[in-house]
Amino acid sequence: AWLAQRGAGARCTLLEAQEVSVALCQRTLSSQQIAADLRHGDLRDPKILESLGSHFDVVTANPPYLPPFSGNLPSNSQKAHCRHELRGGV
Numbered sequence: 001a002w003l004a005q006r007g008a009g010a011r012c013t014l015l016e017a018q019e020v021s022v023a024l025c026q027r028t029l030s031s032q033q034i035a036a037d038l039r040h041g042d043l044r045d046p047k048i049l050e051s052l053g054s055h056f057d058v059v060t061a062n063p064p065y066l067p068p069f070s071g072n073l074p075s076n077s078q079k080a081h082c083r084h085e086l087r088g089g090v
Helices: 019-031 046-052 077-083
Strands: 013-016 037-040
Touching (some): 013 019, 013 046, 019 077, 037 046
16 A cells, blocks of 8 residues: 555555455555555455456565464454464465
């Protein structure tokens, strides 16, 4: 989103696997008046990858960082999926 605010023809594409997180991100983008292509999907889905195209200058990711069911699994589903690999690894 920071890059999208810089202007100068910068385009920002965001991909989020969790529907709840997509809604939160959309709210943030709207409140900050940031133009971005926000999509709901899984990076491991070939159809999603195809729809994104093939050229990006910068790619960042924030995958879940704990193996499934290790440590304390939050009761909040959104937080649990953010922290634990509940949909499989990257």
